[in-house]
Amino acid sequence: MFQYVVRRLVYGLITLLALSIITFTLLQNTGGDPLDRIKSNPRITQQAVQEMAVFYGLDQPITKQYLTWAGNFVQFWNYPTAWGRSFQGPQQVQALVINRLGGTARLMFTALGLAVLIGIPLGIYQAIKQYSFFDQATTTFSFVTFSTPIFVLGLGLQIILALKLEQWTGVKFFYTSGMNSTSYADFSLGEKIGDTLQHLALPAASIALISIAGYSRYQRASMLEVLHSDYLRTAKAKGLSQRTVIVKHALRNALIPVITLISLDIAGVLGGAVITESIFAWPGMGRLYIQAIGQNDWPIVMAVVMLIGVMVVVMNLFADLAYGWLDPRVRYD
Amino acid sequence: MKHLWQRRSLTWLGLLLAFALVVAACGDDDAATTTTAAPAAATTTTAAPATTAAPTTTEAAPEGKPYGGEAIFANDQEPPTLNSYAPGGDNFIVSIVGQGYWTGVQEIDGFTLEIIPEVVTELPTVANGGITLNADGTETIRYTIRDEAVWADGVPISGDDFEFTYNIIMDPDLPITRTTYEDIDPDSIVVGPKTFEFTLTAPTVQAELIFGALIPKHDVEGSDFINDWNDTMWVSGGPFMFDQWQKGEFIRLVRNPNYWKTDAVTGQQLPYLDSVIIRFIPETAALINAFKAREVDVINPPPSIETIEDLQTLEAEGAQIEVLSGPIWEHLNFQFGDNRFERNPGSYNEFLEYRQAVAHLIDKQKIVDEILKGQVEPLDSYVEAFSPTLSLGAWAQYDYDPDKAIALLADLCARADTDCDANPVSTVFSTTSNNDARVTLSQLFVGMFEAVGIVYTNELEDSSVFFGETLDFGGTDLGEFAWVGTPGLAGLVGIHDIFDPEAPPPDGQNFYRWGTPEVTGADPEGYNQGASSVIDENTARFAVIRDAMNATVDEVELIALMNEAEQILADQVVIIPLYARLDPGAVWADELGGFKHNPSQAGVTWNIEQWYRVDL
Numbered sequence: 001m002f003q004y005v006v007r008r009l010v011y012g013l014i015t016l017l018a019l020s021i022i023t024f025t026l027l028q029n030t031g032g033d034p035l036d037r038i039k040s041n042p043r044i045t046q047q048a049v050q051e052m053a054v055f056y057g058l059d060q061p062i063t064k065q066y067l068t069w070a071g072n073f074v075q076f077w078n079y080p081t082a083w084g085r086s087f088q089g090p091q092q093v094q095a096l097v098i099n100r101l102g103g104t105a106r107l108m109f110t111a112l113g114l115a116v117l118i119g120i121p122l123g124i125y126q127a128i129k130q131y132s133f134f135d136q137a138t139t140t141f142s143f144v145t146f147s148t149p150i151f152v153l154g155l156g157l158q159i160i161l162a163l164k165l166e167q168w169t170g171v172k173f174f175y176t177s178g179m180n181s182t183s184y185a186d187f188s189l190g191e192k193i194g195d196t197l198q199h200l201a202l203p204a205a206s207i208a209l210i211s212i213a214g215y216s217r218y219q220r221a222s223m224l225e226v227l228h229s230d231y232l233r234t235a236k237a238k239g240l241s242q243r244t245v246i247v248k249h250a251l252r253n254a255l256i257p258v259i260t261l262i263s264l265d266i267a268g269v270l271g272g273a274v275i276t277e278s279i280f281a282w283p284g285m286g287r288l289y290i291q292a293i294g295q296n297d298w299p300i301v302m303a304v305v306m307l308i309g310v311m312v313v314v315m316n317l318f319a320d321l322a323y324g325w326l327d328p329r330v331r332y333d
Numbered sequence: 334m335k336h337l338w339q340r341r342s343l344t345w346l347g348l349l350l351a352f353a354l355v356v357a358a359c360g361d362d363d364a365a366t367t368t369t370a371a372p373a374a375a376t377t378t379t380a381a382p383a384t385t386a387a388p389t390t391t392e393a394a395p396e397g398k399p400y401g402g403e404a405i406f407a408n409d410q411e412p413p414t415l416n417s418y419a420p421g422g423d424n425f426i427v428s429i430v431g432q433g434y435w436t437g438v439q440e441i442d443g444f445t446l447e448i449i450p451e452v453v454t455e456l457p458t459v460a461n462g463g464i465t466l467n468a469d470g471t472e473t474i475r476y477t478i479r480d481e482a483v484w485a486d487g488v489p490i491s492g493d494d495f496e497f498t499y500n501i502i503m504d505p506d507l508p509i510t511r512t513t514y515e516d517i518d519p520d521s522i523v524v525g526p527k528t529f530e531f532t533l534t535a536p537t538v539q540a541e542l543i544f545g546a547l548i549p550k551h552d553v554e555g556s557d558f559i560n561d562w563n564d565t566m567w568v569s570g571g572p573f574m575f576d577q578w579q580k581g582e583f584i585r586l587v588r589n590p591n592y593w594k595t596d597a598v599t600g601q602q603l604p605y606l607d608s609v610i611i612r613f614i615p616e617t618a619a620l621i622n623a624f625k626a627r628e629v630d631v632i633n634p635p636p637s638i639e640t641i642e643d644l645q646t647l648e649a650e651g652a653q654i655e656v657l658s659g660p661i662w663e664h665l666n667f668q669f670g671d672n673r674f675e676r677n678p679g680s681y682n683e684f685l686e687y688r689q690a691v692a693h694l695i696d697k698q699k700i701v702d703e704i705l706k707g708q709v710e711p712l713d714s715y716v717e718a719f720s721p722t723l724s725l726g727a728w729a730q731y732d733y734d735p736d737k738a739i740a741l742l743a744d745l746c747a748r749a750d751t752d753c754d755a756n757p758v759s760t761v762f763s764t765t766s767n768n769d770a771r772v773t774l775s776q777l778f779v780g781m782f783e784a785v786g787i788v789y790t791n792e793l794e795d796s797s798v799f800f801g802e803t804l805d806f807g808g809t810d811l812g813e814f815a816w817v818g819t820p821g822l823a824g825l826v827g828i829h830d831i832f833d834p835e836a837p838p839p840d841g842q843n844f845y846r847w848g849t850p851e852v853t854g855a856d857p858e859g860y861n862q863g864a865s866s867v868i869d870e871n872t873a874r875f876a877v878i879r880d881a882m883n884a885t886v887d888e889v890e891l892i893a894l895m896n897e898a899e900q901i902l903a904d905q906v907v908i909i910p911l912y913a914r915l916d917p918g919a920v921w922a923d924e925l926g927g928f929k930h931n932p933s934q935a936g937v938t939w940n941i942e943q944w945y946r947v948d949l
Contacts, residue, residue: 036800038423046840048510052420055508089413089421090559099580158622166626176622182405182583182610281614281623283581291615296797 005317012313019309020073020302024066027298034058034087034296056087069302084299086292093299096288097307101270103179104284107277108269110204115211116262122212123219124254127227128246139220142213154206154279161202175199177281203280207273211265218261223254256326263319267311271304397599402946403608404925406938407620407629411613412584415575416562417546418502418509425936430611432938433586436490436570437545438476441820443931443939446720448541448821452482452490452570456541464886471518472536472886476544478527481593484549485569495529496522497550501558508559513539536886542823572604572942583612594942605927605945609938624652630925633937636915637769638706644919651923657932658709659916660818662718663770665691665909670807670837670846671862676792677761677810681745683866687758688906690741691811692731694785699733700777701912704770712910716899718818719825725896727903728910738785759788763803764813766793771813774911805838806859807846815914820933822891826882829898832907833879834865834872847907848872871905924948 038052053059057068069084076082076094083093126135145153162176175181181195226232227250235245272286285304292300412430413421421427428435440451450456454477457463465473482490499522501507502514513533521532533540552568566575572594573586586609594603614620617635621643624632634640636659644654667682674680681687697711716724746753760782764771775791782789794803803809816831818824833841834848839860843849848871851864865872875898882894902908918930918937927943 030797033801045512048512051508055420086413086421088424090416090419090563091413091421096580103581155618155622158619163622163626172626176626176628177614177619178582178612178628180582182579182585182612278616279619281582281612281616281619283579287581287615 104272111207114208119212119215123216126220127223146213226254263315267315398945399949405610406631407612414563433573434569434571435546441935492524492529604942653922655930658913661914669865686745690738694738761810763809765796
């Protein structure tokens with residue numbers, strides 16, 4: 001087991017190295033120059049452009065830029081300078097990224113939590129009640145939410161539940177944007193919790209609705225496969241109760257494929273939700289990431305990609321270890 | 334590089350963004366917060382500001398506007414830094430926020446769009462003795478600082494602050510753009526308690542834009558200037574003080590109790606509001622929804638017609654929507670460098686008849702009607718985007734007349750000795766593909782060009798490509814993009830640099846390569862190409878005019894030179910100005926008073942000290 005973990009970690013490091021090289025190479029070849037905005041000033045001198053290039057390290061050969069970045073990136077404890085400066089200003093990338101982690105974690109874990117807590121039981125119940133009216137109705141709902149673009153869903157919720165609902169009732173239930181009210185610091189604890197929920201509800205619901213559809217479909221399919229297996233038929237024939245059959249024998253095996261899905265979703269949490277965060281003005285990693293891409297701000301893009309990469313490696317390992325716990329047949333050689 | 338620019342800090346406005354290229358196309362709550370304490374009481378013995386005591390709580394002023402309350406302005410961008418001199422400080426939103434706490438020599442009046450004095454008693458001119466043209470060809474400028482001008486901590490704004498600002502800008506170890514400041518003779522600086530004097534090596538109208546954001550010596554001296562002032566701000570000289578930056582969400586400014594200005598009409602001390610919040614909402618739809626839900630009081634949304642029409646439906650509910658012609662002016666441009674032949678081997682750009690034909694075949698009114706729903710008039714000159722009163726309207730000579738265009742094309746074929754029936758004249762049009770208005774424009778052009786027999790092709794590109802290699806290397810045949818106009822003579826003089834025949838890229842900004850010489854030895858290779866297809870007496874004269882404009886501060890002479898330059902550019906059809914983009918501003922007027930939208934780089938917060946709550 002220990003050797004397996006070490007081996008997987010070594011593979012993970014190689015994967016991350018490859019990821020950094022590929023991402024860096026792609027970013028260098030996407031067109032545009034981080035200094036384009038500065039160069040476009042008719043009155044800017046070549047000397048001034050050169051000074052900016054030196055300030056950002058862009059005067060160095062590409063290979064050296066990469067090696068400098070990589071050397072500094074791994075020394076993440078040198079906060080906040082380890083990951084370099086953003087090209088849009090003098091701000092340190094590490095500080096920018098860490099500032100956004102809290103917002104992203106709040107949104108994504110809430111959405112993921114809702115999706116898991118609702119989607120998995122829903123999928124199990126759909127499988128148990130296969131072809132019932134409930135199964136048909138929730139399946140239809142799943143297909144509708146799953147096929148709705150998130151910006152339509154997000155804006156729709158914003159208009160109906162934040163705008164119209166207030167107009168109809170005269171009561172503000174939800175806010176259209178932001179993570180908290182600007183006067184949040186002056187609120188009492190109860191008001192803070194209420195304010196947080198009023199801001200969090202719509203963006204979290206936008207993501208969760210789509211994820212619930214996905215999880216429930218996965219779980220339903222997985223559960224159905226297990227329910228039709230021979231060992232479960234044997235369990236039923238032995239006279240075990242329906243509850244014991246489902247919870248003790250079926251669910252454990254039916255969860256294995258879903259565990260993979262959840263693991264990968266957790267890995268993706270750090271990347272934030274680009275569209276949802278933009279629609280709801282949520283201060284998360286997704287917004288930072290997409291803005292950085294549009295501005296050729298590769299130190300930020302590299303930092304976010306590498307963080308996601310690290311999470312994918314770790315969560316994949318976690319998922320594989322979880323298989324062993326869920327399925328005793330799995331051995332780590 | 335989307336949305337650019339500013340106001341009270343006209344420093345960078347003059348230096349960096351006079352004509353910035355427009356690309357129309359980027360846990361723990363406490364941990365993400367930067368907060369400063371209110372400045373300590375004045376520690377020096379100074380004359381008290383000539384203002385009344387500052388109100389600190391919500392109270393009504395007799396016969397005046399009410400004090401107190403908060404206003405929330407929402408913008409689609411967040412500043413990368415609060416320091417206008419730091420890299421990234423030239424971004425428009427930096428100055429939008431900075432209006433609250435910066436002070437400097439000049440500001441833009443949102444009503445007249447003229448440059449007016451702020452911290453100085455008057456803008457220096459030859460007539461008022463503030464400018465002296467010396468016999469040795471140098472120019473001496475003298476500022477007199479207003480007696481009542483103090484920083485928020487009560488320390489008087491002095492000549493030392495001007496000198497300190499100059500020294501910071503000129504520090505060779507700091508990555509700061511120094512244009513114009515480099516022309517100051519450091520030995521000529523004379524500092525007084527309320528005066529500052531310096532000499533420029535040559536007269537230049539660009540001097541009217543310097544020292545737009547002063548740096549307080551007593552607060553900043555000894556700090557790490559580039560790293561210490563990104564998330565927080567030095568002591569305020571403006572109506573508000575920086576208070577808090579919740580990254581990704583908002584910046585809060587609070588009243589400066591020592592602000593030294595009073596309302597010229599009511600005599601009340603400014604500002605009226607206790608605080609101002611600047612919120613960041615990147616998505617236009619979300620920005621509009623937040624406004625509709627009255628979660629924000631003021632917005633300056635991107636100028637799409639759909640957005641404007643949507644907002645105008647709110648006027649019955651108390652919103653005030655002001656749609657003005659903004660400073661961003663779109664124009665067609667002909668490429669005169671060799672690389673245009675890679676785009677269109679049959680390019681006729683060097684022929685005046687062809688350019689005139691294009692000017693006549695374009696129905697600008699139809700373009701404005703389709704793209705801007707007729708909310709503004711087409712441009713007859715780029716000067717209209719800077720100082721409309723100075724414009725000759727020189728492109729008005731090219732009325733929409735397809736028959737004239739056909740006749741001109743026939744002349745062209747005869748002069749070029751070409752059988753245009755066998756080899757019809759062709760045009761390849763390039764602009765950014767991720768801008769809806771430009772895409773619509775390209776579609777409108779299809780019918781207009783084909784109506785006169787030109788074989789027309791659209792080759793649109795993503796803005797990162799178009800404003801990258803394509804523009805740098807002159808890879809267009811007929812191109813279209815925008816520049817930003819700036820109020821004042823300095824901006825108008827500066828825009829002519831982009832036509833300077835002596836300034837081809839990479840060192841210069843004449844992207845059109847009109848009259849430019851051969852370029853060799855540049856890196857990357859794409860810059861290297863032969864001399865312009867058009868080098869004649871007009872380009873030579875223009876180069877002389879451009880140099881003359883940059884060597885005088887005589888207003889009469891400047892205007893004459895600018896008029897001549899405008900006429901040459903129009904007669905030679907180097908460009909074809911199309912229209913200025915709309916600039917909408919929206920406010921809930923039943924909640925917030927004193928707001929006046931400003932379409933210039935001054936931005937919507939230009940008179941933030943005059944805003945007051947109507948509903949108090």
